[in-house]
Amino acid sequence: MSDCGILPPMETELSKKLGVEHAIFGFTPFPAVAAAITRAGGFGVLGAVRYTAPDDLARDLDWMQEHTDGKPYGLDVVMPARKVEGVTEADVEAMIPAGHRQFVQDTLAKHGVPELAEGEASGWRITGWMEEVARNQLDVAFEYPIKLLANALGSPPADVVRRAHDGDVLVAALAGSARHARHHADAGIDVVVAQGYEAGGHTGEIASMVLVPDVVDAVGPLPVLAAGGIGSGEQIAAGLALGAQGVWLGSLWLTTEEADLHSRALTRKLLAAGSGDTVRSRALTGKPARQLRTEWTDAWDDPSGPGTLPMPLQGLLVAEAVSRIQKYETGALLGTPVGQIVGRMNTERSVQAVFDDLTSGFERAVDRINRIAGRSVA
Amino acid sequence: MSDCGILPPMETELSKKLGVEHAIFGFTPFPAVAAAITRAGGFGVLGAVRYTAPDDLARDLDWMQEHTDGKPYGLDVVMPARKVEGVTEADVEAMIPAGHRQFVQDTLAKHGVPELAEGEASGWRITGWMEEVARNQLDVAFEYPIKLLANALGSPPADVVRRAHDGDVLVAALAGSARHARHHADAGIDVVVAQGYEAGGHTGEIASMVLVPDVVDAVGPLPVLAAGGIGSGEQIAAGLALGAQGVWLGSLWLTTEEADLHSRALTRKLLAAGSGDTVRSRALTGKPARQLRTEWTDAWDDPSGPGTLPMPLQGLLVAEAVSRIQKYETGALLGTPVGQIVGRMNTERSVQAVFDDLTSGFERAVDRINRIAGRSVA
Structure with a gap:
């Protein structure tokens, strides 16, 4: 062998x-x-x-x-395992409260995250789910x-x-x-x-x-x-x-030379993070997922905020925002799913x-x- | 050897x-x-x-x-490591808000936990800390x-x-x-x-x-x-x-024959608990401590409650209540610090x-x- x-x-x-x-x-x-x-x-x-x-x-x-x-x-x-018959992405979109959409825009605005260009696709879509x-x-x-x-x-x-x-x-x-x-x-x-x-x-x-x-x-x-x-x-x-x-x-x-995170800032963040710099948060998908702790996850996990929506609404709600944060490499908000071993990922290697x-x-x-x-x- | x-x-x-x-x-x-x-x-x-x-x-x-x-x-x-000069237990007692004391009494009353007899000491005291x-x-x-x-x-x-x-x-x-x-x-x-x-x-x-x-x-x-x-x-x-x-x-x-938990109900609870039946809660001491999840920890962790006090106030606040819950074996409130391996503690052995x-x-x-x-x- x-x-x-x-x-x-x-x-x-x-x-x-x-x-x-x-x-x-x-x-x-x-x-x-x-x-x-x-x-x-x-x-x-x-x-x-x-x-x-x-x-x-x-x-x-x-x-x-x-x-x-x-x-x-x-x-x-x-x-x-269970198929939901006849539900389109538009149907799911319609279930998202206006207050939650506003919270997304307010949080992005607070950090000065620019809008995507006209016709520019969001990188992460609910459709894959x-x-x-x-x-x-x-x-x-x-x-x-x-x-x-x-x-x-x-x-x-x-x-x-x-x-x-x-x-x-x-x-x-x-x-x-x-x-x-x-x-x-x-x-x-x-x-x-x-x-x-x-x-x-x-x-x-x-x-x-x-x-x-x-x-x-x-x-x-x-x-x-x-x-x-x-x-x-x-x-x-x-x-x-x-x-x-x-x-x-x-x-x-994630920090190997062959990985392509589309963001040097994100790679640098991962290389610098310690074992204690992740959080199990519903911010990304609506179900608890471990990821880098950022001001984005803090905003969603803050009791004074609107809280997260259930899957798949949360993912659909934040998809465009996540694309914008990644594209413009907004340091304080930039995150990714990653486990506690991120503390060991300190060099870029093959x-x-x-x-x-x-x-x-x-x-x-x-x-x-x-x-x-x-x-x-x- | x-x-x-x-x-x-x-x-x-x-x-x-x-x-x-x-x-x-x-x-x-x-x-x-x-x-x-x-x-x-x-x-x-x-x-x-x-x-x-x-x-x-x-x-x-x-x-x-x-x-x-x-x-x-x-x-x-x-x-x-740091010594707090001249602070007595009475000084610490005085720092506990009345609303928190009321919450303790209300929670005990809700579950019908009797009072201790006159002069009966609380089993767990802050003084040990x-x-x-x-x-x-x-x-x-x-x-x-x-x-x-x-x-x-x-x-x-x-x-x-x-x-x-x-x-x-x-x-x-x-x-x-x-x-x-x-x-x-x-x-x-x-x-x-x-x-x-x-x-x-x-x-x-x-x-x-x-x-x-x-x-x-x-x-x-x-x-x-x-x-x-x-x-x-x-x-x-x-x-x-x-x-x-x-x-x-x-x-x-905790579930060995030589252990003396002073409560058969608690031993039975430990023997029956699964890996998912613990919670990391501040309810006992004010610092996060893993313990059996109970209606007592739920009450303290509930956002609608008063929340926990910092160490050592929380321990002092709940000491008498914990003694009462243990003495009267109030099933829904009865807990103890224990790790996730409680799921493996299924028989009493030497x-x-x-x-x-x-x-x-x-x-x-x-x-x-x-x-x-x-x-x-x-």
Whole structure:
């Protein structure tokens, strides 16, 4: 399995099933990062939420296919299990109170954020979260030899699970509690990603140290990946010690050379942030998601403000504002989903260099734990 | 070092220095539990905050001395680094607003909690948190062969550190961030207990998975203990993989046979609670402390209520109410500080049985990680 003649350093039943050298799963919205993770011997998972046009996804999957040396990779979609019939984006728009729209404009004005130019699209749209868009993404995705389809929010619909299994594609879903995980298992999925409190993006209140064994106990022998708080080889060893069959890392890749955040100011903010500079806030989507703490999240979390709206209203409400903040790099408001390991993301390096650190750090952690346990290792 | 002729299963520089077989530190307010942890080969740490009379502490330390087979143990005090001169409990009482007192009485009345009998003392008093009481505790403690003195809140005063070192007693302090940990190191302490978000009692917002390596990086080569989220051998392996020289467990012992919670209803509540049934609330002391979520914590955390007071006012305000709730076992209000691992505390067993599970679970976790890493172990 290894390219360099030594034993593979991180092999589990799941990694063998997927034909991957190291049980390190890297989630990222950037094809160049996902491909580099796969080439390094991990399992790159491309986040598809930003693709509203199926052709854009097809173009990037073509590129992935050409740049992964025949090694395995996967795709992450946002696919609600329940379909809401006949609801358009305009219907959802109409549900947003005027006071909330005013609060967005007031907050942007207070920080002098310019308007977008006429006809300039908002970069992040609610549409990527809607069933129809996700189904179009899947029609494209199943044309490619993806090995894993992950669903970021809830259990995927039964027909999608069947379609994946018919194509020998494993299905994964994220869970923030043992109850969520059991629900996924009942839906017939193959892998549960246990996403702890410290993770970037949508996350619950139970920390990885407690959540991972909870989920392993709840769904075993189904394989579990540990997500949240993992950005070093030592943290990988910890996740595996907790019973996971692999680890799922998202935040760590945001400051790699291959990532394209479209904002140097945001990259600098991430490189400078400490472990305590994130917050679990509903500001971005209406559900609690860990992100950089900014004056934008503070404004939404302030009891004197109007408070956030439920998903998907909040995401639709703030989409244009988020685009403006990113485009004009408004320092005090500029944020992104990221986990508490942001405190470890202090230099810009290649994905390969980051990956090498993970595998060597893992080896050191295994050595250390064997010394503590009094084991002689050959 | 081992009693049973095999290699000690958990040996670090710190465990060797303390002369303890396993690098498992057990914090508990119950002498019978602390002594049993020490006898099992761990390091029992007796929490002294509830001792207001020095003689009571002396009596329990006499008992500890007789029941620890000459093996090492420690003491945990609450000792503020800054002394507030001439402030009495009555002065502090006078700072509590009448509206807050009324809210306490209204909440108790709503749940039909009876009054204490005339002259019946409140079980939990603010005095245990005050400098003078802590100093009296120390005068007693240094008469006994304690090996470690831990300070639960902040860095201990310089003269206490000197006095401990003069008696060959190591000094430990709890930290919720790398910054706190550096502050402790500057104060000359010997061991930092990195207490993650998922821990019971006072805790910060950074989860153990991120906090432990943060603190190890910040204060190394000073030894760090991992606290928060640890209630199994697998979690011990994870904590050690993160760079800790041992683990610090508090919650796990609350449901052991040797623990005396003075309330069967509370024990049953702990045994039934899941990982998601705790909350980080200021309701008990004025600082965020993880505890069982109850209608009492909900009342204090409700935005429509008066909100909590700063430490030490909140503790003084609620002391009598907490005693009444505990004495009359008012189910909906009955709580205790406990970490997210409460979800794993599902049976009442002896400390020895719990300890055996920890060490055997640790061995299994080490075996598993070696298989994943492709190591052959002798």
